[in-house]
Amino acid sequence: MDRSEAEFVDRMGLIMERLGGTRTMGRLHAWLMICDPPDRSLTELAAELGVSKTAISTVARQLELSGLAERVPTATREHRYRMVGGGWAEIVRTQLAVVRQSLDTFDFGLSIVGDDRPDQRARLKETRDFYAFVLQDADGMFERWKEYREKTS
Structure with a gap:
């Protein structure tokens, strides 16, 4: 080397x-x-x-x-x-699956933190909303990645 x-x-x-x-x-x-x-x-x-x-x-x-x-x-x-080609895309897919599973946990957290705790509720909601936002376009991102790879390969 x-x-x-x-x-x-x-x-x-x-x-x-x-x-x-x-x-x-x-x-x-x-x-x-x-x-x-x-x-x-x-x-x-x-x-x-x-x-x-x-x-x-x-x-x-x-x-x-x-x-x-x-x-x-x-x-x-x-x-x-x-x-191996394509490994990083699979790692990101795996990580996004965990993000998907996390939404249920955040929803549960929101169900146990009442309106009488606005600061805690706001932190949970912001995190949950961010995860939902990331997932919103995940499938589209992988499609665009596939198209990009086909064009640049």
């Missing part, structure tokens, strides 16, 4: 931390996006990223479970991984 690639990998590590993941997850994700050839063994990944093979194995499985990477079939017992 050259110096500019290493900088990209490290920057993505910091971004992933801000998103709630680990720095190693971001670094691995970034390296799998740009490495050539596009698939790597756990041993190669550990050496290239300067992280233990155990840590890489754990993070690679997490990326696989999240839909951002996949394990590549090999004739040996060696575990190899590569990036």
Whole structure:
């Protein structure tokens, strides 16, 4: 990995931390996006990223479970991984499903906080309304994303 690639990998590590993941997850994700050839063994990944093979194995499985990477079939017992297209869209879909479920909880909260508690009620309602607003166009956003990808691919 050259110096500019290493900088990209490290920057993505910091971004992933801000998103709630680990720095190693971001670094691995970034390296799998740009490495050539596009698939790597756990041993190669550990050496290239300067992280233990155990840590890489754990993070690679997490990326696989999240839909951002996949394990590549090999004739040996060696575990190899590569990036998967469309992974981030699936992560956002999963997060939006939780937002959808949250609306019921906010509605319940509104049902137990009476009009005699206007400040608490206002905070709950604002949060509930924001979630409803985000969901209002979620399906349309994914349709526009699909159209965008078809135009730019």
